[in-house]
Amino acid sequence: MDQAFFLLFAAASVITALTVVLARNPVHSALALMACFLQISAIFVLLEAPLLAVIQIFVYVGAIMVLFLFVIMMIDVREAVLQRFLPGGNLPALVLLVLLGVEMLVLVLWSDRFSVTEPVIVRGGDQIRQLSTTLFADYLLPFEAASVILLAALVGAIVLARKEQG
Amino acid sequence: MVPLWWYILLGVVLFVIGAAGVLLRRNILVVLMSLELLLNSVNINFIAFGHYYDDFRGQIFAIFVIAITAAEVAVALGILVALVRNKSTLKVDDVTMMKG
Structure with missing residues (x-):
């Protein structure tokens, strides 16, 4: 049950994070980022950190994203929509990203430090x-x-x- | 029971996506939003390790990360508004006033 919920929230957060990076319009990016923060706060609930989940919603969704949307409203973003999406000449950045991702994946999957079982301590409220x-x-x-x-x-x-x- | 490395893997994926946004996009707004994504993936790691090792310090550090993020976003958006007022551009490549 927990695993199904985790997979649901993780898939939704990864998809919305990709939308943040790939969307042309900054308004769409901001709304996708808001959805991503909501998924991450759900993951905090799964991790039994309800205080952090509430702080996440208050601070990120309530304050930071509203700030972003206000600034987007003040700025004319139509010019930004028209500009070239991914300009060429960033092959080094792509290589760096792939190396970074592969390195972290290898470290996570090969290390035995992450095979901790979940503690079964029953805390009160x-x-x-x-x-x-x-x-x-x-x-x-x-x-x-x-x-x-x-x-x-x-x-x-x-x-x-x-x-x-x- | 969700194994710990699932959470770490989610943090890795979100971190790489955010780094891609910072390095590949040219729009300052999207770069700032990707920075938020990076800090959030770090928070997931903090809280996951704190939960699995049964330690409160993960959550406390996550609280501090969130506070510093709020300060960073306020200053960054102030700089952004001043930049757009003076140069009327949103592209990172055009911001070379300091010859960086």
């Missing part, structure tokens, strides 16, 4: 409580650093996108 205790006790400093980074990015984005005075 306090998994999120343990997660937040770890996050706010052991990882407090990285958490604060992340919030400062977010603040700096907010200020930087406003300054960058502002019209220059005069």
